[in-house]
Amino acid sequence: DSGVTQTPKHLITATGQRVTLRCSPRSGDLSVYWYQQSLDQGLQFLIQYYNGEERAKGNILERFSAQQFPDLHSELNLSSLELGDSALYFCASRAAGSSYNEQFFGPGTRLTVL
Amino acid sequence: SQKIEQNSEALNIQEGKTATLTCNYTNYSPAYLQWYRQDPGRGPVFLLLIRENEKEKRKERLKVTFDTTLKQSLFHITASQPADSATYLCALPMEYGNKLVFGAGTILRVKS
Numbered sequence: 001d002s003g004v005t006q007t008p009k010h011l012i013t014a015t016g017q018r019v020t021l022r023c024s025p026r027s028g029d030l031s032v033y034w035y036q037q038s039l040d041q042g043l044q045f046l047i048q049y050y051n052g053e054e055r056a057k058g059n060i061l062e063r064f065s066a067q068q069f070p071d072l073h074s075e076l077n078l079s080s081l082e083l084g085d086s087a088l089y090f091c092a093s094r095a096a097g098s099s100y101n102e103q104f105f106g107p108g109t110r111l112t113v114l
Numbered sequence: 115s116q117k118i119e120q121n122s123e124a125l126n127i128q129e130g131k132t133a134t135l136t137c138n139y140t141n142y143s144p145a146y147l148q149w150y151r152q153d154p155g156r157g158p159v160f161l162l163l164i165r166e167n168e169k170e171k172r173k174e175r176l177k178v179t180f181d182t183t184l185k186q187s188l189f190h191i192t193a194s195q196p197a198d199s200a201t202y203l204c205a206l207p208m209e210y211g212n213k214l215v216f217g218a219g220t221i222l223r224v225k226s
Contacts, residue, residue, distance in 0.1 A: 002159070033213075042218040042219065043203065043216040045213055045214065056213050088155070090157050090158075094212070100146050100165070101148075101212050103158075103160060105158050105159070106157055107156060107157055108155070108157050
């Protein structure tokens, strides 16, 4: 158990819908990273938050957005869903004080868009 | 941008043998390199980190080497066991900022 929690574990929805994925980092960690993993793309970085502020963006679509709340949990919002958005979504937290960005991943949310 | 290449074909080995996985990268030289293990449907698990000034790092049955001239890291599992079967990912920091780029991973299957 990494200490990072994600809910829900599975999500099945239809095209055009909107969903929210939730992540809580390990106790004491301030950074949250979101990743998308699909069979043909591997693990792709989406966005990073640090202590409530956006720090970096990767290949995140405009239909996707995220935020980190004062209690440090984070939510990833996916809207106008398309079939191609079906994937595993992971969040990870970075060890506080780490200079080398070791990341601890949650169990993931499996999103299926029908 | 950094590109990472890992063996796309699965590596099948016999229990007790040493498994060797390769991670090659292009472009800039990273300050460090990381290896993760991922089981099907689960999140990656951090295994080892090696810094650019370290040639080799060991942790129990795991050994990682880092050759900045060849732009390559090798990941070894000695006395492999069926429980070592998983996908192994290497990851490097992007040139700027605290983001990681992950390789596609190599599937390791250890047969008893």
